[in-house]
Amino acid sequence: MTASNAFDKGGIIQQRNLVDQVADYLTQAIISQYYTPGERLSEVQLARDLGVSRAPVREAARLLESRGLLVSQPRRGFFVRALDAAELNDIFDLRLCLERHALARLVETYDAEKEAALRSQVELMCEVALHDNDSRKIEEDLVFHRMVISFSGNQRLLKAYDDITHELRLCIALIGKTHADPDSISTSHWPLLDALASGDPDQCREAIDYHIGVAQHYVVKGIGEAL
Amino acid sequence: MTASNAFDKGGIIQQRNLVDQVADYLTQAIISQYYTPGERLSEVQLARDLGVSRAPVREAARLLESRGLLVSQPRRGFFVRALDAAELNDIFDLRLCLERHALARLVETYDAEKEAALRSQVELMCEVALHDNDSRKIEEDLVFHRMVISFSGNQRLLKAYDDITHELRLCIALIGKTHADPDSISTSHWPLLDALASGDPDQCREAIDYHIGVAQHYVVKGIGEAL
DNA sequence: CGATTGGCGACTGTCGACAGTTTTCCGAAG
DNA sequence: CTTCGGAAAACTGTCGACAGTCGCCAATCG
Numbered sequence: 001m002t003a004s005n006a007f008d009k010g011g012i013i014q015q016r017n018l019v020d021q022v023a024d025y026l027t028q029a030i031i032s033q034y035y036t037p038g039e040r041l042s043e044v045q046l047a048r049d050l051g052v053s054r055a056p057v058r059e060a061a062r063l064l065e066s067r068g069l070l071v072s073q074p075r076r077g078f079f080v081r082a083l084d085a086a087e088l089n090d091i092f093d094l095r096l097c098l099e100r101h102a103l104a105r106l107v108e109t110y111d112a113e114k115e116a117a118l119r120s121q122v123e124l125m126c127e128v129a130l131h132d133n134d135s136r137k138i139e140e141d142l143v144f145h146r147m148v149i150s151f152s153g154n155q156r157l158l159k160a161y162d163d164i165t166h167e168l169r170l171c172i173a174l175i176g177k178t179h180a181d182p183d184s185i186s187t188s189h190w191p192l193l194d195a196l197a198s199g200d201p202d203q204c205r206e207a208i209d210y211h212i213g214v215a216q217h218y219v220v221k222g223i224g225e226a227l
Numbered sequence: 228m229t230a231s232n233a234f235d236k237g238g239i240i241q242q243r244n245l246v247d248q249v250a251d252y253l254t255q256a257i258i259s260q261y262y263t264p265g266e267r268l269s270e271v272q273l274a275r276d277l278g279v280s281r282a283p284v285r286e287a288a289r290l291l292e293s294r295g296l297l298v299s300q301p302r303r304g305f306f307v308r309a310l311d312a313a314e315l316n317d318i319f320d321l322r323l324c325l326e327r328h329a330l331a332r333l334v335e336t337y338d339a340e341k342e343a344a345l346r347s348q349v350e351l352m353c354e355v356a357l358h359d360n361d362s363r364k365i366e367e368d369l370v371f372h373r374m375v376i377s378f379s380g381n382q383r384l385l386k387a388y389d390d391i392t393h394e395l396r397l398c399i400a401l402i403g404k405t406h407a408d409p410d411s412i413s414t415s416h417w418p419l420l421d422a423l424a425s426g427d428p429d430q431c432r433e434a435i436d437y438h439i440g441v442a443q444h445y446v447v448k449g450i451g452e453a454l
Numbered sequence: 455c456g457a458t459t460g461g462c463g464a465c466t467g468t469c470g471a472c473a474g475t476t477t478t479c480c481g482a483a484g
Numbered sequence: 485c486t487t488c489g490g491a492a493a494a495c496t497g498t499c500g501a502c503a504g505t506c507g508c509c510a511a512t513c514g
Contacts, residue, residue: 017301018498044465053499054466055282062286066293074244075466075505090383093332097384101324156317157324160387245468271495280469281496302475302496 018052022060025050030069030080031169037082041070067166083171085220091164092216098161099145099212102152103196103204110196114151118196121147122189129185134178142168144189175222188214245279249287252277257296257307258396264309268297294393310398312447318391319443325388326372326439329379330423330431337423341378345423348374349416356412361405369395371416402449415441
């Protein structure tokens with residue numbers, strides 16, 4: 001369910017829900033910075049460009065608003081969300097909160113199968129870091145962390161994580177470059193697996209605190225430079 | 228209290244969005260169990276009852292869906308969300324995660340002003356527990372916990388908490404009775420303030436773990452009996 | 455020359471309608 | 485009496501249209 005069918009903006013689309021298709025298009029357009037943060041989106045123009053009526057556009061915009069990608073002002077329409085450094089820090093603080101909790105739950109039920117899945121994902125990330133583009137690297141990184149949350153067994157926790165993931169994607173493109181080279185991936189993800197394998201909650205917490213802290217520092221610094 | 232004349236939707240106040248008004252009506256109708264969990268909501272019938280067209284109803288339903296009060300099935304419409312015990316446990320687990328984090332952040336910036344605000348809220352809750360009805364007691368309880376989260380300083384954390392609050396309201400009415408008598412409020416909330424005043428993170432965590440654990444046990448047991 | 459106001463254009467909020475699909479209901483067959 | 489099937493009813497997805505509102509720009513006044 002990732003960005004496999006990235007840009008199908010033409011008028012060919014007719015099979016799935018128009019709302020979902022418009023939402024996918026808008027999501028891709030926003031996180032790829034085709035629309036700049038703070039930009040106003042006109043319903044009629046969007047409807048014209050996509051060859052649909054305004055109703056699906058409005059509902060898709062509402063959906064993206066609930067995901068934090070758009071903000072709406074009454075009688076004025078929708079605007080691309082512009083994150084500032086404070087909001088970004090809050091998001092990373094919440095992410096830390098969620099991942100800490102997920103790890104604490106996961107160590108209690110950790111087994112060989114889960115370890116193998118996480119291990120192969122990290123290996124995939126290292127492989128991807130050598131060949132593919134930045135957005136692909138970031139997606140695989142998010143997949144890894146989503147696996148961790150998912151393995152914790154709490155579906156509601158996973159939903160909360162997915163919510164902030166959308167907002168994270170919103171600002172990642174702003175930074176432009178990623179530090180997702182094989183070295184940094186190895187040094188920042190293997191300790192997480194080691195901590196899980198050790199079964200020590202404190203070690204897990206220490207590992208995730210460091211991991212999130214590095215990412216937060218990098219992203220917030222990048223946003224500061226981009227603004 | 229039928230749908231058509233439930234609120235003063237008449238000609239007096241027309242300046243607000245119809246979407247928000249419909250959303251408020253639906254929220255009240257759902258958490259007051261006017262609509263039963265799992266019930267299908269017809270857009271046309273809702274539009275007829277409320278005297279509006281389907282467009283505002285659809286957008287309001289989308290909004291409630293993002294808040295977890297409704298679920299939608301393609302081509303089938305919207306249904307009132309029915310929570311089972313597993314989902315409820317997940318919600319409380321996430322709530323524990325959020326409140327732990329909020330307390331950990333709050334102890335670092337705790338001051339006399341915040342303490343006074345929380346203290347007066349607990350006193351209000353004890354007062355309310357003597358005179359008012361159950362829903363009022365629950366609302367004041369939620370206000371207290373929302374204050375704690377808000378005082379943590381993380382706006383995004385507050386939003387995540389508000390999200391699960393909507394879902395909590397969804398099942399509270401199912402239980403019918405609350406254990407929010409003055410005694411249980413005192414014994415379960417004062418220790419939280421004491422822990423905050425002590426400035427000890429471990430004591431805070433212990434207090435919130437016990438507090439949420441009691442509430443979770445009570446609510447999940449209530450749901451088990453209600454189903 | 456700057457501030458204010460009026461008009462014009464564009465846009466959102468809302469509505470009713472149509473087409474395709476799902477559900478329901480009723481009769482017939484086993 | 486139960487089950488199957490088809491037609492009708494109801495519903496959702498989508499569309500185009502209209503009215504009220506907001507923002508912009510120009511014309512006017514101090």
